[in-house]
Amino acid sequence: MRRTFLLALLLAGAATTAQAQDLLIRGGRIYTGNEAAPTAEVVLVRDGRIAWVGAERDQPDVPASVPTVDLEGAALFPGFTDGHAHLDGIGWREMTLNLEGSASIADAMARLTAWAEAHPEGPIVGRGWIETHWPEARFLTRQDLDAAAPGRVVLLGRADGHAVVASSPALAAAGITADTAAPAGGEILKDERGQPTGLLVDAAEQLVSGLLPQADPAALREAYRAGFRVEAQYGWTGLHFMSAPWRDVPLMEQMAEAGEAPIRVYNSITPDGAAELIAGGPRSVADGRIITRAIKYYADGALGSRGAALFEPYADRPDTTGLMQISEQEIVPLYQAALKGGIQVATHAIGDRGNASVMEWYQQALAGVAPEDRPNGADVRWRIEHAQIVRPQDYHWFVDLPIIASMQPSHAIGDLHFAPARLGDARLDGAYAWHSLADLGVIVVGGSDAPVERGAPLIEFYAAVARRDLQGFQGPDWRPHEAVDRETALKMFTLWPAYASFREDELGTIEVGKRADFTAFSVDLMTAPVADIPKGHAVLTVVDGVVVHRAQ
Structure with missing residues (x-):
């Protein structure tokens, strides 16, 4: 990046998270995510929002005082959002x-x-x-x-x-x-x-x-700083923080108010804070930089450790069908309390029995609280986190209720080395089924589950469109038809996470009036050979018009 880019950084570098910026971005292919006008050449930002987007020849006059970012051939996208990650764990991984x-x-x-x-x-x-x-x-x-x-x-x-x-x-x-x-x-x-x-x-x-050693407040704050830093460097402009510790929410809010939260965080908290969050309602600080309006529950465990709950025994350990973490009697009243309080619900479910149980529990809870008794009416946007192994006969629940499928593509390219042994071939139908669900019109939110996985957006995008590991291996009949096209993958990390956090009117596409969140990569995700996608890197991360990361 040369002089115009450096100038933008100098002017933007002193801004806090609360100070929106003016900016002119040009010099590379811009993918808007807007189907009516999918590409552009120039984006103009005023006061942290998109003021104009289009072809260079049509660009309006811009005051000389507005800093210019020259992409120098990099590809710009709507801000990428990690739809499922653990910000504290990402930070502690560094420490x-x-x-x-x-x-x-x-x-x-x-x-x-x-x-x-x-x-x-x-x-x-x-x-x-x-x-x-x-x-x-x-x-x-x-x-x-x-x-x-x-x-x-x-x-x-x-x-x-x-x-x-x-x-x-x-x-x-x-x-x-x-x-x-x-x-x-x-x-x-x-x-x-x-x-x-x-x-x-x-x-x-x-x-x-x-x-476990109890971290002092200074160490905890440093862990969050590290998590924010890593995510911005990867190119994420936002993160859906799953199992956000309720006790840490005030700290994150303080950091945002102090200008220490460079990216957006949407909190789905641990159940110990459920009653307090429901009583107080959704929380938002620093112009929406930190939003807390969801609760995360667990239905079962993980496939790798054979804790995911299956209908039939594990193929490689027939003495177990996995572990359920909660019962219908416990969870349905909790879901209904969230409905009445206007709080979104997200539930971890990996095995086919775990997923089917959550679908049934969601149906019971929704049937038990009339829309007129819910602050959000019928628009509750409940989520299943992972939705890894789902019987095809249960897909309809995602459409009928409806349910957002929050899935992590990198799990499929790691799990392909052991999932067939755990499940047997027949149960691979419905495993990591992004394409099947998206084809039904289901909102499929892409995430990384970092620090479970590395957490890089380019790895996640590659996994979604390639369905191969990073060495190009796929294995026998790893359901290659479940890979998605690039347009769908882009939605999985931009528009659909915005929808899942009730912010599709502000985020997820590059359109006039929306917030100026952008991610630029050294590789063009929409045209580069698939194998080249994970070899790239983020060159620019912009939130509210503020440059929060640049490539060195």
Whole structure:
């Protein structure tokens, strides 16, 4: 980026999140997301909103004082929004032991040893390991951790966040023995002698939660700063924060008011804040920079750790059908309370039984509260988060109720290496079925689930249109027809997340009157060879006309 781009940065750099900007953007292909006028050459921003968009020859006069951004051939899009991510986890990933990309147990344990030597005091907390490609082809155990960090309390979360392996000192500190009963919705894995292996699945993770070091306020704020920084660098202009800790909402709001929230956050909070949020109603600060108006619940676990609830047993472990996390008797009244309070509901469901249960519970709740008794009337926009394994016979619920399908394309290109073994071939019909649902007119919101996945928008876009892993592998009959076209993928990360957060009138396309949120990538997502898409990077992130990231 040359002089005009640098000038824009100098003028915009001092702005806080509350200070909208004027800006002229040109010099590259602009994809508007507006079907009536899908491409443009110039965008003019006034006071943080789009004032004009069109061809260069028709450009209106612009005062010389308005800074100009020359895209220099980069492709500009409506601001990309991560429709499902965990902002706190993204930040903590930058500050704790990151096992992402470990090539083997030996590699992961070498990282643990190095971390333990560099941090000789206190518990060791980390995340990101996944056994899928490991030559050892097994989960981590307490013995692995004990050898790598002798005598230390170690808790290492699997990448999906639905299992944690604990060292022997950690198990002892938590009082977990061979006789410890797993809580409802959880599992304590045992070896052939009946002793805990150290792996705790889903609700059993709570047995060691008391061992986690409690972050001081300064560390927590720094974690959120790190999360904001990473997301802006990736090109995200917004993020739907799933399971946002209710206790952290005031902190995020304070950060936004202080100009420390460079991107938009739409909070779906943890259930412990449900009663208070319902009583107080939706919250919005800093001109909508942080909005809190949804509650996130869990129906089941994850496929990788065999916690996703299935109708039939797992193909590779016929003694289990997964783990439900909540019952109909518990959840339906909670859904109905949210309806009466005008609060959106989002429910995690991965397995076919988990998804079918949520659909039935949604129907019961909606039938039990008349539209005239809901602040939002019939327009509730309830969501299922993940919707990974759905029986085709259940697709109609997404249309009939309707339900937003909030899905993460990168899960499909990671899970393709183990999902066939977990499910068997027949259940792959309805697995990661973005195309089938979108074809029915369902709103399919694209997200990353970071830090479960890397969280890069170009990886997510690639996964949606390629349905192959990053090496180009797809495997036998991984339902290639479920890949989507590029126009649909663009909606999944722009217009449809805007709709899912009740902001389609302000966000999601480049049209006059909407907020000036833009993402520019070094690769043209709409024309480049598919294999080249994840090789690109974000060169520009703009929120309310403010440049919040530029490529170095």
